[in-house]
Amino acid sequence: LLWASPTAGSALSLAYLPAGSSALAAVRLADLSQHSEADKLRAALGPWGERLLGTWRERLGCAPPEVSQLTLAVVIDEHEFPVPCYRAELASPWDEAEMHRRFPAAQSSEMAGETVLREGDWVRFLPRAGQGRLLVVCPAAWSDELAASQGEPLALPRDLERLAARIDTDRSVSVATTPGFLQASGRKLFNDVAEPLREAVLRIVGSDATAFAVSADWGTRFFIEVRVTPRPAAPPQRYLQQFGQRLQEAAVAAQQFVVQRSWHPYGRAVITRLPLMLQAAQFHMRTGVEDRQAVFRVYLPLAAGHNLAMAGELALCVRDAASAGEAASTRDVATWDERFSRRTSLAFTKETLQRALELLSEDLGAPIEIRGQDLQLEGITKNQSFGIDVRDQPLREILVEVLRLANPDRTAEGPRDPRQKLVFLVEPPRPNPGDAVRIIVTTRNAALVRGDAIPAPFSDASE
Numbered sequence: 001l002l003w004a005s006p007t008a009g010s011a012l013s014l015a016y017l018p019a020g021s022s023a024l025a026a027v028r029l030a031d032l033s034q035h036s037e038a039d040k041l042r043a044a045l046g047p048w049g050e051r052l053l054g055t056w057r058e059r060l061g062c063a064p065p066e067v068s069q070l071t072l073a074v075v076i077d078e079h080e081f082p083v084p085c086y087r088a089e090l091a092s093p094w095d096e097a098e099m100h101r102r103f104p105a106a107q108s109s110e111m112a113g114e115t116v117l118r119e120g121d122w123v124r125f126l127p128r129a130g131q132g133r134l135l136v137v138c139p140a141a142w143s144d145e146l147a148a149s150q151g152e153p154l155a156l157p158r159d160l161e162r163l164a165a166r167i168d169t170d171r172s173v174s175v176a177t178t179p180g181f182l183q184a185s186g187r188k189l190f191n192d193v194a195e196p197l198r199e200a201v202l203r204i205v206g207s208d209a210t211a212f213a214v215s216a217d218w219g220t221r222f223f224i225e226v227r228v229t230p231r232p233a234a235p236p237q238r239y240l241q242q243f244g245q246r247l248q249e250a251a252v253a254a255q256q257f258v259v260q261r262s263w264h265p266y267g268r269a270v271i272t273r274l275p276l277m278l279q280a281a282q283f284h285m286r287t288g289v290e291d292r293q294a295v296f297r298v299y300l301p302l303a304a305g306h307n308l309a310m311a312g313e314l315a316l317c318v319r320d321a322a323s324a325g326e327a328a329s330t331r332d333v334a335t336w337d338e339r340f341s342r343r344t345s346l347a348f349t350k351e352t353l354q355r356a357l358e359l360l361s362e363d364l365g366a367p368i369e370i371r372g373q374d375l376q377l378e379g380i381t382k383n384q385s386f387g388i389d390v391r392d393q394p395l396r397e398i399l400v401e402v403l404r405l406a407n408p409d410r411t412a413e414g415p416r417d418p419r420q421k422l423v424f425l426v427e428p429p430r431p432n433p434g435d436a437v438r439i440i441v442t443t444r445n446a447a448l449v450r451g452d453a454i455p456a457p458f459s460d461a462s463e
Contacts, residue, residue, distance in 0.1 A: 001286060001288065002286050002287070002288035002290075002295060002297050003223075003286050003297040003298070003299055005168060005223075005225070005297070006171075006217055006219050006221070006223050006299075007168050007170035007171050007217060007219075008168070008170065009168045009169040009170025009171065010168075010169055010170075011164065011165045011166065011167060011168075011169070012024065012026055012071065012164045012165075012167040012169055012174070013071075013153070013169075014153035014154065014156065014161070014164060015087070015149075015151040015152070015153060016087045016127060016134070016136045016146050016149065016151060017071065017073040017085065017087060017146075017153075017154065017156075018073055018075050018085050018138070018142045018145060018146060018154060019145065019154035019155050019156070020075065020154075020155070020156065020157070021073035021074060021075055021085075021156055021160070022074050022075065022076060022082065022157075022160075022177065022178065022181040022185065022186065023072075023073070023074040023082075023175070023176065023177035023178075023181055023186065024071070024072065024073055024074075024156075024160065024164060024167075024174075024175070024176045024177070025071070025072040025173075025174065025175045025176075026069060026070070026071045026072075026167060026169055026171075026173070026174045027069065027070045027071075027072075027172070027173050027174075028068065028069050028169075028170075028171070028172050028173075029056075029064040029065070029067040029068070029069065029070050030064065030065050030066070030067060030068050030091055031068075031172065032064070032172050032173070032218065033063075033064035033065050034065060035172075035218050037218050037302060037303075037305060037306055040303075040306040041218075041305060041306045041309060043306075043310075044306040044307070044309040044310035044313060045309055045310075045313060046313050046314075046317065047361075047362075048313065048362070051358055051359075051362060054355070054358075056070065056086075058355075059084075059086055059122070059137050060086065060088050060135065060137060061102035061103055061124075062088075062090075062102065065091065066090060066091050066092070067088045067089065067090060067091065068089045068090065068091050069088075069089045069169060070086060070087075070088050070089075071086070071087045071088075071089075072084045072085070072086055072087075073085045073087075074177075074181075074186075074189075075142065076185050077139070077141065078141075079345070079391050079392075080185055081185065081188060081345055081347075081391065082185050082186060082188060082189055083139055085136075085137070085138040085139070085142055085146070086135075086136070086137040086138070087134065087135070087136055087137075088134070088135040088136075088137070089133060089134060090132070090133045090134070090135055092133075093131060093132030093133050094126060094132050094133075094135065095126075095132055096108075096115060096126070099117055099124065099126060100117070103117050103119055103124060105119055105350075106118060106119040106124065107119070111123075111125070111143060111144065111147045112144065112147035112148040112150075113128070113147070113150075114126075114127060114128065114147040116143060116147060118140060118143075119349070119350070120348075120349025120350050120387065121139055121140050121348075121349045122137065122138070122139060122140065122349070123137070123138055123139070123140050123143035124136065124137045125143075125147060127147075127150070127151060129150065129151050130151075157178060157211070159178065159210040159211035159229040160176060160177070160178060160211045162211070162229060162291070162293070163176045163211050163212070163213045163227060163229060163293070164176060166213070166227060166290070166291065166293065167213060167215065168215065170217075171215045171216065171217040171223075171225075172216055172217045172218045173215065173216045173217075174213060174214070174215035174216075175213065175214050175215075176211065176212070176213035176214075177211070177212070177213075178210060178211045178212075179202055179205055179207075179209055179210070179211075179212070182198055182201065182202055183202065186198075188344075188345070191344075191362055191363045191364070191365050192339075192342065192365050193316050193317055193365035194316060196316060197312070197316060200250060203246065203250065204243070204246045204247060204250050205228065205243075206239075206242060206243065206246060208230050208231050208233075208234040208239055208242065209228045209229065209230060209231070209239075210229050210230070210231055211228070211229045212226065212227065212228040212229070213225075213226070213227045213228075214226050214227075215227075216305065218302065218305055219302075220302065221299050221300065221301065221302055222299070222300045222301065222302050222303075222304045222305040223297070223298070223299055223300075224281070224297070224298050224300070225295065225296065225297045226295070226296040226297075227290075227293050227294070227295050227296075228243065228293060228294045228295075228296075229292070229293050229294075230292075230294060236289040236292055236293065236294045237289060239294045240287045240288075240289070240294050240296075243287075243294060243296065244282075244285075244287070247278075247282050247285075248282065250278065251275055251278040251279050251282060254274055254275045254278055255275040257315070258271060258272055258274060258275055258315075267314035267315075270307070270310050270311045270314055271311055271314050271315050273307070273311060274308075274311040274312070274315055277304065277307060277308055277311060280300065280304075281298050281300060281304075281308075284298045284299060284300065285297065285298040286298070317365075339364060339365070339366070339395070340364075340394060340395050340396035340399075341394050341395070341396065342363070342364075342394065342395050343392050343393060343394055343395070344360075344363045344392075344393070344395050344398065345390065345391040345392055345393070345398075346359060346360065346388055346390050346398050346402070347388065347389040347390065347391065348387060348388060348389075349387045350385045350386070350387055351385060351386070351387075352382065352383045352384065352385055353370070353381075353382045353383070353384055353386075353402070353406040353441075354370060354382045354383065356386075356388070356402050356406075357370065357402070357441060360395065360398065360399055360402065361439075363395060364395060364439070366438070366439065367438050367439065368399075368424075368438075368439040368440075368441065369438055369439070369440050369441065370382050370440075370441045371440055371441065371442040371446070374442040374443045374446035375422075375441075375442070375443060377443070377445075377446065378408070378421055378443050378445065379408065380406075380408055380421065380422065380443070384406060386405045386406060387405075388401065388402065388405055399424060399439075400415050400457060400458075403415075403420075403422040403423065403424065403441065404420065404422075406422055407419075407420055407421055407422050408421065409421060414457075415457045415458045416457060416458060416459070418444065420444065420458065421443045421444055421445070422441065422442075422443060422444075423441075423442060423443065423444050423447060423454055423458040424439055424440060424441050424442070424455070424458075425439070425440045425442060425447060425452050425453070425454070425455065426438075426439060426440075426455060427439075427440050444458070
């Protein structure tokens with residue numbers, strides 16, 4: 001028999017979510033941010049969690065405690081890139097004056113009977129039907145559709161829509177998507193560091209699934225539910241058995257992954273407990289079938305939530321000691337040419353230099369740091385704003401373009417031009433061999449004074 005659900009909330013509303021969405025997520029931001037586990041969970045998610053919260057603050061114009069529930073829908077743009085649309089249920093009502101206060105640079109206009117604010121490629125509006133407690137934020141390309149919908153649910157892929165009807169919105173976090181999305185456009189949401197996570201999810205869910213949802217709740221205990229819609233030819237009961245077997249195989253693979261590496265001291269204690277955590281989750285799991293969906297539920301101690309998140313994040317991001325030792329060698333620095341050759345995309349209308357580098361850092365899987373004092377000596381601020389739209393290009397070229405756009409001297413004719421003040425360096429780890437190689441953004445003059453090697457394409461024969 002299934003464990004009883006700790007919550008009994010309403011189903012996820014599809015109001016003001018775009019038609020054909022490929023993935024959905026719902027987060028009870030206010031409750032989660034004020035939970036006793038909030039600080040531990042935030043620390044467990046590391047830089048990735050900080051970047052995600054930073055993006056939400058910028059898009060929504062408010063802090064987590066101001067949002068009772070945030071719902072995201074991922075759609076695919078004309079460049080085959082996944083982009084989010086947001087629907088925020090506000091803890092306190094806003095009016096048009098509050099909207100203008102929070103988004104002073106936005107331009108106001110009327111659209112399908114709604115007053116919308118447009119800032120660059122993003123549109124925000126308070127639907128009249130929401131009485132000030134509903135905020136919709138979406139790329140401009142979807143604003144007409146959502147404003148005109150007046151809250152009427154739009155069509156989603158059938159199995160994803162069926163899962164949405166079973167998502168309990170009283171739970172802390174819920175995510176629903178399809179294997180097809182993760183195999184196609186959705187893979188662009190995972191950088192090289194997170195790619196093993198995408199592959200593991202697809203292996204565990206298996207080829208017999210058409211859609212799946214994962215929800216978690218932090219109450220007095222930590223609760224997880226996995227819900228899967230099998231293909232018509234795959235009976236749910238048979239899928240339950242296959243899923244359990246694949247979960248067992250995943251726990252064994254995690255054990256082998258951990259024991260075959262001599263982990264760096266940072267994170268070793270947590271990472272080595274990951275296989276035991278997975279085994280405990282499987283031991284306490286109960287399964288069943290509801291509405292022809294395979295359902296898996298487990299209760300764990302409250303601390304298990306942030307421990308699982310931390311162990312997973314560290315296992316993806318922290319190298320083993322042997323790999324870390326090699327980072328000090330010239331050969332390891334040379335591999336950065338391979339990293340910089342990876343293709344990615346960066347597009348926004350207005351962001352700061354610091355934010356742009358954070359986004360690239362996530363794709364690179366390594367820190368990109370700004371040497372602020374060097375920039376200050378030449379009157380350059382890391383908070384200056386600019387726009388960029390570069391798709392499917394090598395990461396190195398995008399980083400060069402970011403520094404070109406942020407350069408204070410607009411007369412610079414290329415990266416080798418001495419007037420191009422902003423450059424980057426690849427620094428070997430120091431003082432400890434286990435430290436990661438770093439990408440440093442500095443100025444040309446500061447690098448020359450210190451005798452740092454300025455890499456191509458910023459260098460020429462005279463340097």
